Amino acid sequence: MKRVKSVSVNSLALLSFLCILSACASVYKPSGYLPDAADLPKGKYFKQERVAPEADFSKYKKVKVEDIDIQHFDNTVSRHPEEDIAALKGKFKSSFESELGKKFQIVSSADAETMIIAPALVYVATPERSVNIATAWLVGFSFSKGFAAFEAKILDGASGKVIAEVAEKRQGGGGLWDLRSIVIGGYLKYAHAEGAFKGWAKDLTKLVTSVGK
DSSP, X not given: OHHHHHHHHHHHHHHHHHHHHTOEEEOOOOOSSSTTGGGOOOOSSSSEEEEOTTOOGXXXXXXXXXXXXXXXXXXXXXXXXXXXXXXXXXXHHHHHHHHHTTXXXXXXXXXXXXXXXXXXXXXXXXXXXXXXXXXXXXXXXXXXXXXXXXXEEEEETTXXXXXXXXXXXXXXXXXTTOHHHHHHGGXXXXXXXXXXXXXXXXXXXXXXXXXXX
């Protein structure tokens, strides 16, 4: 009996670990927001990433975050009401401003000391919450995960020139440190998407505070 119990506990621990690891990044089909998104190489901070050779982020002291573009948002499969999309836009922009604001002054107009972040939200899928409730009742875990995909340009505030482009699809939230997504994300409509927003904001901040130094 002890051996059976030990195997069961170990199996559950392994299953839990695999569930956490399922929060991952991948490539999403190009939306059209970035003309060359399909050709972006794999990056250090994002699944797809290109930084101009002359980019020097160390010269910027300020950041302007543009309103989130949704003109290329794919709402044909996982449909969301307009009010939900508007709320997601607000939370996405807030995540960028909150994280970047730890390193830069957030401004509403650009000058030579400003870089401009121009993101587009291109897809959001919600987890199958009813399935997760059933599997959690049976085995103690939820399996269905939501995901989100985005593309973004980083521009020089003085010239308007694009100095970097990034794109990524993220499933299951913001990763190992996104406890909200891990613990209850499978039962909430947009927790995984909101976790992805925060993860992208952190990774973008890492990118712009490392290049050029």
